[in-house]
Amino acid sequence: MYDAFLLLSFGGPEHPDDVLPFLQNVTRGRGVPPERLAEVAAHYQRFGGVSPINQQCRELVAAIRADFSVHGIDLPVYWGNRNWRPMLADTMAQMRDHGVQRAITFATSAYGSYSSCRQYLQDLAAARAAVGPRAPVVDKLRHFHDHPGFVEPLADSVVTAFGELDPAARETTRLVFTAHSIPASMNASSGPESNGLYEAQLLETARLVAARSLPGVGWDLVWQSRSGPPQVPWLEPDINEHLRVLAKDFTTQVVVSPIGFVSDHLEVIWDLDEEAAATARQLGLGFARAKTPGTDSRFVAMIRDLVQERMRTSDDGSRAGLGRLDHWDFCASHCCPAPASSARR
Numbered sequence: 001m002y003d004a005f006l007l008l009s010f011g012g013p014e015h016p017d018d019v020l021p022f023l024q025n026v027t028r029g030r031g032v033p034p035e036r037l038a039e040v041a042a043h044y045q046r047f048g049g050v051s052p053i054n055q056q057c058r059e060l061v062a063a064i065r066a067d068f069s070v071h072g073i074d075l076p077v078y079w080g081n082r083n084w085r086p087m088l089a090d091t092m093a094q095m096r097d098h099g100v101q102r103a104i105t106f107a108t109s110a111y112g113s114y115s116s117c118r119q120y121l122q123d124l125a126a127a128r129a130a131v132g133p134r135a136p137v138v139d140k141l142r143h144f145h146d147h148p149g150f151v152e153p154l155a156d157s158v159v160t161a162f163g164e165l166d167p168a169a170r171e172t173t174r175l176v177f178t179a180h181s182i183p184a185s186m187n188a189s190s191g192p193e194s195n196g197l198y199e200a201q202l203l204e205t206a207r208l209v210a211a212r213s214l215p216g217v218g219w220d221l222v223w224q225s226r227s228g229p230p231q232v233p234w235l236e237p238d239i240n241e242h243l244r245v246l247a248k249d250f251t252t253q254v255v256v257s258p259i260g261f262v263s264d265h266l267e268v269i270w271d272l273d274e275e276a277a278a279t280a281r282q283l284g285l286g287f288a289r290a291k292t293p294g295t296d297s298r299f300v301a302m303i304r305d306l307v308q309e310r311m312r313t314s315d316d317g318s319r320a321g322l323g324r325l326d327h328w329d330f331c332a333s334h335c336c337p338a339p340a341s342s343a344r345r
């Protein structure tokens with residue numbers, strides 16, 4: 001049924017000169033103010049112009065290849081990005097040259113919404129159009145917000161992070177989950193019923209991870225990495241604002257778990273490990289950041305499970321998942337529409 005596997009990711013710069021063109025690719029037609037772009041460029045330059053995300057994808061590709069080979073899955077593994085080299089269209093041209101006809105793709109985002117799902121589908125369509133008539137057909141794997149292979153490594157990392165804090169202060173510990181903020185209207189229009197699928201799936205993940213890591217400890221889902229013009233409402237509160245509120249109450253320490261991401265890329269190591277950690281320090285709050293799945297073997301096995309689930313010849317409708325929300329293989333075309341301001345892209 002499928003003759004190749006494609007890892008589809010966001011991409012990031014790997015040289016100081018890459019930073020601006022990368023940011024231009026990300027924000028083209030999106031109305032992100034120049035001040036915000038300059039600020040984000042400075043974050044990348046603080047890390048020598050190198051985002052860790054591409055190296056993390058290389059490691060994931062290697063782990064998937066090893067896992068597929070051990071489990072007898074005979075699919076070549078390709079990798080392409082939305083915003084930086086290796087660009088998706090170049091990878092797709094290579095797949096065409098290798099005779100690939102129908103590939104299955106895993107996008108490095110667990111959730112629905114325009115930015116986290118639909119945009120990847122649009123990128124696939126645009127890349128196919130660019131590659132021309134013999135471009136492979138590429139199907140996208142489903143959302144995996146409540147898959148045990150995602151939830152379990154996240155929960156273990158929360159326990160590990162709590163181990164860096166004062167174990168005696170469990171009563172005054174808060175578990176703070178974060179995800180990338182998106183425009184409130186984008187959240188509202190996400191999902192087949194346009195009723196906030198992005199936040200609903202994130203709340204499921206948060207609930208499942210909390211119950212498996214620090215049961216009884218209070219938790220919240222808050223947002224990070226807000227972009228866009230200030231007059232447009234985005235999901236709130238921001239993590240830094242939330243830490244200020246927690247510190248006024250009886251919280252003495254926080255475990256922060258970025259469930260919105262699958263690897264510890266720049267938005268994690270800058271916005272949390274630098275910025276949110278500094279806010280916590282100022283407030284006198286203990287702070288520990290839990291890891292994302294990265295190349296955890298359970299996460300890699302989940303990717304295989306999703307491929308096998310899609311490839312099985314008789315579908316009994318069952319889908320591995322710990323939560324209560326529905327799962328589906330193919331998103332309806334009306335699902336998670338592009339925001340009006342970016343329709344031109």
Ligand SMILES: CC1=C(CCC(=O)O)c2cc3nc(cc4[nH]c(cc5[nH]c(cc1n2)c(C)c5CCC(=O)O)c(CCC(=O)O)c4C)C(CCC(=O)O)=C3C
Pocket residue numbers: 010011012013023026027030032036037040051052053108109113115116180181182183225226227228260261265266267342
């Ligand atoms: C939902 C979501 C995810 C999670 C799902 C997924 O992973 O796909 C995500 C991931 C990421 N976002 C990333 C980087 C950036 N996102 C930006 C801007 C934006 N993100 C948005 C949403 C999301 N983003 C939105 C609505 C915008 C506004 C512009 C627009 O409407 O599209 C900008 C522009 C500058 C700014 O921040 O303003 C940058 C540089 C990186 C790479 C990190 C690295 O390099 O290591 C990753 C993985």
Ligand SMILES: [Fe+2]
Pocket residue numbers: 180
């Ligand atoms: Fe982003």
